[in-house]
Amino acid sequence: xxxxxxxxxxxxxxxxxxxxxxxxxxxxxxxxxxxxxxxxxxxxxxxxxxxxxxxxxxxxxxxxxxxxxxxxxxxxxxxxxxxxxxxxxxxxxxxxxxxxxxxxxxxxxxxxxxxxxxxxxxxxxxxxxxxxxxxxxxxxxxxxxxxxxxxxxxxxxxxxxxxxxxxxxxxxxxxxxxxxxxxxxxxxxxxxxxxxxxxxxxxxxxxxxxxxxxxxxxxxxxxxxxxxxxxxxxxxxxxxxxxxxxxxxxxxxxxxxxxxxxxxxxxxxxxxxxxxxxxxxxxxxxxxxxxxxxxxxxxxxxxxxxxxxxxxxxxxxxxxxxxxxxxxxxxxxxxxxxxxxxxxx
Amino acid sequence: xxxxxxxxxxxxxxxxxxxxxxxxxxxxxxxxxxxxxxxxxxxxxxxxxxxxxxxxxxxxxxxxxxxxxxxxxxxxxxxxxxxxxxxxxxxxxxxxxxxxxxxxxxxxxxxxxxxxxxxxxxxxxxxxxxxxxxxxxxxxxxxxxxxxxxxxxxxxxxxxxxxxxxxxxxxxxxxxxxxxxxxxxxxxxxxxxxxxxxxxxxxxxxxxxxxxxxxxxxxxxxxxxxxxxxxxxxxxxxxxxxxxxxxxxxxxxxxxxxxxxxxxxxxxxxxxxxxxxxxxxxxxxxxxxxxxxxxxxxxxxxxxxxxxxx
Numbered sequence: 001x002x003x004x005x006x007x008x009x010x011x012x013x014x015x016x017x018x019x020x021x022x023x024x025x026x027x028x029x030x031x032x033x034x035x036x037x038x039x040x041x042x043x044x045x046x047x048x049x050x051x052x053x054x055x056x057x058x059x060x061x062x063x064x065x066x067x068x069x070x071x072x073x074x075x076x077x078x079x080x081x082x083x084x085x086x087x088x089x090x091x092x093x094x095x096x097x098x099x100x101x102x103x104x105x106x107x108x109x110x111x112x113x114x115x116x117x118x119x120x121x122x123x124x125x126x127x128x129x130x131x132x133x134x135x136x137x138x139x140x141x142x143x144x145x146x147x148x149x150x151x152x153x154x155x156x157x158x159x160x161x162x163x164x165x166x167x168x169x170x171x172x173x174x175x176x177x178x179x180x181x182x183x184x185x186x187x188x189x190x191x192x193x194x195x196x197x198x199x200x201x202x203x204x205x206x207x208x209x210x211x212x213x214x215x216x217x218x219x220x221x222x223x224x225x226x227x228x229x230x231x232x233x234x235x236x237x238x239x240x241x242x243x244x245x246x247x248x249x250x251x252x253x254x255x256x257x258x259x260x261x262x263x264x265x266x267x268x269x270x271x272x273x274x275x276x277x278x279x280x281x282x283x284x285x286x287x288x289x290x291x292x293x294x295x296x297x298x299x300x301x302x303x304x305x306x307x308x309x310x311x312x313x314x315x316x317x318x319x320x321x322x323x324x325x326x327x328x329x330x331x332x333x334x335x336x337x338x339x340x341x342x343x344x345x
Numbered sequence: 346x347x348x349x350x351x352x353x354x355x356x357x358x359x360x361x362x363x364x365x366x367x368x369x370x371x372x373x374x375x376x377x378x379x380x381x382x383x384x385x386x387x388x389x390x391x392x393x394x395x396x397x398x399x400x401x402x403x404x405x406x407x408x409x410x411x412x413x414x415x416x417x418x419x420x421x422x423x424x425x426x427x428x429x430x431x432x433x434x435x436x437x438x439x440x441x442x443x444x445x446x447x448x449x450x451x452x453x454x455x456x457x458x459x460x461x462x463x464x465x466x467x468x469x470x471x472x473x474x475x476x477x478x479x480x481x482x483x484x485x486x487x488x489x490x491x492x493x494x495x496x497x498x499x500x501x502x503x504x505x506x507x508x509x510x511x512x513x514x515x516x517x518x519x520x521x522x523x524x525x526x527x528x529x530x531x532x533x534x535x536x537x538x539x540x541x542x543x544x545x546x547x548x549x550x551x552x553x554x555x556x557x558x559x560x561x562x563x564x565x566x567x568x569x570x571x572x573x574x575x576x577x578x579x580x581x582x583x584x585x586x587x588x589x590x591x592x593x594x595x596x597x598x599x600x601x602x603x604x605x606x607x608x609x610x611x612x613x614x615x616x617x618x619x620x621x622x623x624x625x626x627x628x629x630x631x632x633x634x635x636x637x638x639x640x641x642x643x644x645x646x647x648x649x650x651x652x653x654x655x
Contacts, residue, residue: 127476128499128503198483233394236396243398300394300397301394301395
């Protein structure tokens, strides 16, 4: 369907993965990666353009390259990774510039896919058990990462109203766990002790990292538009997550006056996670399933895949990949005339 | 690259286009090696789901519920000597919204109805309570594990329409249990009729249940509004139990005889799943159900000879 794709955040985990996934698809002619620094992985045929983090040069790039699809993966969904100010620059201003470029007169862009997070629903006592895509959050926006995502999604919504000819897809991903990704949750679960809020045992939904890539590919290839929740099947209490991972829960005080700040810092507990460990979050994934997407892991399956990889890493000291990247070997498999057919490389 | 950033060191480093991938802030949050991805096709085979506990999407656990049933059974049949009337009006299958009058500082009517219907009819009842309970440590978790759900319209709809369950609500809300003993068996205002609207939307009947006995199980002598405000709780009651039994009175209701009468189901005959329903119709139905319940409660009190023996 799409043949010229621009991927934002090409230097990040998700951008890198998406570019690699797209490179395997021969129907895509041109892949452009845009990022603020050198990409972490070598690209096979994608081209990389360096930009500042709020994409002020995107307009020129889009015009010059005539891309028809933009895959916006550069959205910060974890307040621990960048300073607050940079988060606003990346999520809000970056998205704004991206949409401005896509909506310019004579723009070639026909489809925009945005990677968002279920953080936009927040997490509060007043929440419904299950958030649907059109459910309005019940609590005021509290954390900077939530605010940045809510603002960015607002810009995307306005854009899709103003540009009905352009397909717009927003995928709200639940908390991701997987073989390679490191997040505050995964770091906590990998330790022998893991924080919990005293007296709370929230229900959480997880998503396997490969399913994130597959979901993004699914909507990009299928030209599917709309707003979707993406999360693995099933919800499990935090205590069960901890026991799958074999870590012991350390209850922290839920009362803010008694909160021991350094402890939270020791545990690497960003504020948005603190809420999640109190009230959890559940999302309705039926709408996305109705587009024909199937998951490779349930919530519990994602937790188990993550911890199995973690154990292997701990015990063998290497990244537990089914396949490690070796450039020359990869080139051989992709280009050597000796390779027969389309067998697995 | 003139980007105004806070000027903090990490920000500057983050923005530095020449910074190598390994030095940027947040590097510890990222994996350095990304392996080429082979996107596995969604296999049709059954995917594994390695669950360890039996907690479902509502947070209820059958193991906890079995334990709660075992603990509550003596209270239900020996202490309160609960008697039902008209239980056959509750359907064996399909969703229905149960509404009841609500009383007693820590109301015993909710567990009595939930336990009773589960025991007599074998159907679970999802008790809906103010979401305030979710924010109370331990209590909120236990309440959810035992089968409680926070009273959100979306939750009620999901239970009634999509999962064909019995949900129990107390339309008086906290106004019911927080009233003083002098106001006993005087039903309070029925919220804003939200329960009628959700029953209409879900296309299920409302089944009113009149309860007698809960007022005397834990009567409120007076309330301490200042303390309630300081603690952030809806009301802080000083109960007769507390005065008579001391701290034990918090968990110990008096052995009032419980009698429950199930009234005729109310069907609304409106198409389900509408965005809006006539507000006047909702208020009218809500008030009618309230009057019915009030009448039934008075009727039962007329027949009651003793608070303790029924």
